[in-house]
Structures are given as structure tokens and as C-alpha cells.
Amino acid sequence: MLLTLPPGRRGWVVTSLGVAQTISWASSYYIPAVLAAPMAASFGLSPVWVFGAFSMAMVVSATVGPWAGARIDRIGGRGVLMLSNLIFATGLAILAAAPSVPVLFGGWAIIGLGMGMGLYEAAFASLAAIYGKEARGPITGITLIAGFASTVGWPLSGLMLASWGWREACLGWALIHLFLALPLNAVLPRGSQKIVPTEALIAEGPPPPRHALWLLAFVFAATWFNSTAMAAHLPGLLQAAGSSPAVAIAAGALIGPAQVAARVLEFGLLRRFHPLASARLAASSHPVAAICLLVLGGPAAYAFALLHGAGNGILTIAKGTLPLALFGQSGYGARLGWLNAPARILQAAAPLVFGAALAAWGLNAIWLTAGIGVLATAALLVLRR
Numbered sequence: 001m002l003l004t005l006p007p008g009r010r011g012w013v014v015t016s017l018g019v020a021q022t023i024s025w026a027s028s029y030y031i032p033a034v035l036a037a038p039m040a041a042s043f044g045l046s047p048v049w050v051f052g053a054f055s056m057a058m059v060v061s062a063t064v065g066p067w068a069g070a071r072i073d074r075i076g077g078r079g080v081l082m083l084s085n086l087i088f089a090t091g092l093a094i095l096a097a098a099p100s101v102p103v104l105f106g107g108w109a110i111i112g113l114g115m116g117m118g119l120y121e122a123a124f125a126s127l128a129a130i131y132g133k134e135a136r137g138p139i140t141g142i143t144l145i146a147g148f149a150s151t152v153g154w155p156l157s158g159l160m161l162a163s164w165g166w167r168e169a170c171l172g173w174a175l176i177h178l179f180l181a182l183p184l185n186a187v188l189p190r191g192s193q194k195i196v197p198t199e200a201l202i203a204e205g206p207p208p209p210r211h212a213l214w215l216l217a218f219v220f221a222a223t224w225f226n227s228t229a230m231a232a233h234l235p236g237l238l239q240a241a242g243s244s245p246a247v248a249i250a251a252g253a254l255i256g257p258a259q260v261a262a263r264v265l266e267f268g269l270l271r272r273f274h275p276l277a278s279a280r281l282a283a284s285s286h287p288v289a290a291i292c293l294l295v296l297g298g299p300a301a302y303a304f305a306l307l308h309g310a311g312n313g314i315l316t317i318a319k320g321t322l323p324l325a326l327f328g329q330s331g332y333g334a335r336l337g338w339l340n341a342p343a344r345i346l347q348a349a350a351p352l353v354f355g356a357a358l359a360a361w362g363l364n365a366i367w368l369t370a371g372i373g374v375l376a377t378a379a380l381l382v383l384r385r
Contacts, residue, residue: 018145020184026153027173034157055348057112062344064116069333077126084118085182092174124320125333222376224343229354242298251301258309279318285311290370
């Protein structure tokens with residue numbers, strides 16, 4: 001029999017799921033930054049092809065997310081998350097053994113399937129199945145831990161690449177899924193596998209208004225677009241503002257700590273407020289940061305990174321807590337999957353779209369993401385509790 005943790009052991013649940021999420025993010029979302037160039041070179045391709053395969057994986061994850069969320073609503077998250085580890089391991093093993101480009105793309109497609117079943121949306125839905133409307137704290141907790149996915153993932157991928165090669169690095173991540181992430185997900189409480197009684201679903205009242213769902217889907221898509229665009233092009237943007245390459249890289253390194261610091265703030269002070277209030281504050285941080293960069297230029301690089309990073313850190317939590325607070329637990333997993341599907345698709349397009357804008361307009365490309373941030377903030381102001 002599998003050892004499981006009782007739901008009351010909240011700290012252990014959060015730690016286990018948080019570490020498993022760190023592995024899932026580090027071995028999927030964050031590996032192209034380190035492995036794309038050598039992966040492409042071994043096939044005589046430009047790295048653009050590998051990033052294209054990764055974009056395809058994110059589109060696959062968008063199509064799978066609603067099904068995975070609905071499955072978690074019915075039976076809980078433990079089985080779905082464990083299956084995602086097996087799928088991640090399979091996709092990574094296929095990458096490691098890929099003899100041709102079509103097989104490489106097939107491996108990325110399978111990783112996309114794992115992303116749709118095993119990243120934040122599935123973890124948030126699993127916590128909602130365990131703790132119901134009290135899941136805000138645990139959701140914040142796992143994002144605090146998984147916020148270090150790039151901090152852990154990039155150096156570890158780089159170390160495996162330097163020591164063995166990119167194929168062995170993919171195989172190493174596959175083994176980490178099987179021997180660490182899978183057992184961690186396996187100890188999630190059995191309570192997360194209970195079917196929600198029909199009476200409990202009816203008790204939560206009528207379904208949420210359609211316009212509120214559309215508004216929230218737009219907010220998630222807009223903020224994911226901005227987040228991914230900055231992740232791909234922040235150093236280039238800061239250099240366009242007048243920063244030196246060293247300053248641009250140093251400022252970019254502040255994004256991670258700013259995200260974690262903001263999540264600590266959400267876990268402490270901001271948890272007293274409705275998630276809608278903290279989401280509005282977070283969504284407005286990127287436009288404010290953009291104005292600072294446009295007005296002050298290069299000297300505002302650090303302020304821009306801190307403001308953008310802090311807002312992005314809180315918005316990651318809001319993607320789990322807002323639907324729960326606004327619409328309740330009934331159908332939460334499936335709803336979360338549908339709300340985030342447009343975000344995944346725009347996320348796949350963000351590096352290309354913003355990269356083209358940066359090449360054409362230079363620093364003025366920031367008007368694009370600033371405008372999107374203003375619209376997201378306006379949409380959150382329209383939403384009501």
C-alpha cells in the first residue's frame with residue numbers, strides 16, 4: 001500500500017506537492033533555455049525549431065488542461081499528478097533517445113501532455129479538492145517552493161549538460177520524475193481522491209455568470225502573455241532602455257527573488273484581503289514598471305525588474321485563488337483548465353510576438369505589454385466578489 005499523508009498535516013502536504021511542482025516546472029518549462037541550443041545543434045537545426053516544439057507543447061497542454069481539471073474534480077488529484085510524472089518521464093526519455101526531428105517533436109508533444117496534467121492548475125485543483133475554500137494558504141505555499149524552479153532547474157540542467165550532454169540531461173530529469181516527484185505526489189492525502197457529493201455541488205448555488213468567466217480568462221491570458229514575454233526578452237528590453245548587458249542580467253536575476261518576496265507578502269499581510277484586491281494590485285505593477293522604464297530609461301532597470309517580478313509572483317497565486325474565491329469549489333478543476341487554456345496558447349506566442357515588437361520598435365515595445373497590463377487591471381476592477 002502507498003503511504004499517504006492526512007490532510008491535517010498541511011505543512012507536509014504543501015512541502016511534498018511544492019517540491020514535486022518544482023521538478024515538473026524545472027524539467028519542462030525551464031529546460032529549453034539551457035538545452036535548446038545543443039539539442040538543435042545535434043540535428044543541424046536552428047534553436048528556433050526547438051522553441052517551436054516547446055510552443056507546440058504548450059498548445060497541447062492547453063487542450064489537455066480542462067480534461068485533467070474535470071478528472072481531479074471527480075476523483076482527486078493524486079492519481080492525475082502521479083500519471084503526469086510517468087508522462088513527463090516518457091516524454092523526456094523520448095527526447096533523450098530521439099533519432100530524428102519528428103521523434104523530437106513527438107517527445108515534446110508528450111511533455112505538453114504532462115504539462116497539462118501536472119503543473120500549477122492541476123496542483124491548485126488538487127489542493128482545492130483536499131481543503132476546499134481553505135486552499136488559499138496551501139496554494140500560496142506550493143508557489144513559494146516552486147518559485148525556485150528556475151533557480152534549481154537551470155543550474156542542474158547546465159551541470160548535467162556539461163557533465164554528460166543534453167540527451168543524458170533529459171534522461172536525468174526523467175529519472176528524477178520517477179524516483180523523487182512520483183513518490184512525493186503518491187503521498188498526497190487519500191482524501192483528495194474522494195468524489196465530491198452531488199449535494200455539496202448543488203449547495204454552492206447557480207453557475208457563475210458567463211461574463212465573469214470571460215473576464216477572468218482574459219486576465220489570465222493577458223498576464224501570462226506579459227510574464228512569458230518578459231521571461232524571454234527582459235535583458236534585451238533593458239538594454240534597449242540604455243542598460244549595460246551586465247546591469248540587464250543583474251536586474252533580470254532579481255525577478256525570482258521579487259516573486260518569492262511578493263508571495264511571502266501574500267502569505268502574510270495580503271491574505272487578510274480578498275484575492276481580488278491583491279490581484280488588482282499585482283496586475284497594475286507591470287504598467288507602473290513600464291512607465292518607470294520609459295521615463296527614466298536604464299537607471300530604472302532594477303525598479304522595473306522588482307515591480308514586474310513582484311506582480312508576477314502574486315498573479316501566479318491569483319490564478320489558483322481567484323476562481324476558488326469568486327466561483328467556489330464546485331467544478332473548480334475543470335473551470336481552472338478552461339480559464340487557463342487561452343493563456344497557454346498566448347503564452348506560446350508571446351516570445352515571437354514581443355520579440356518582433358522589440359526588433360521593430362525598441363524600447364517602445366514596452367507599450368504593448370503595458371497596454372495589456374492596463375486592460376487586465378481594468379478587467380479585474382469590473383469583476384465583483
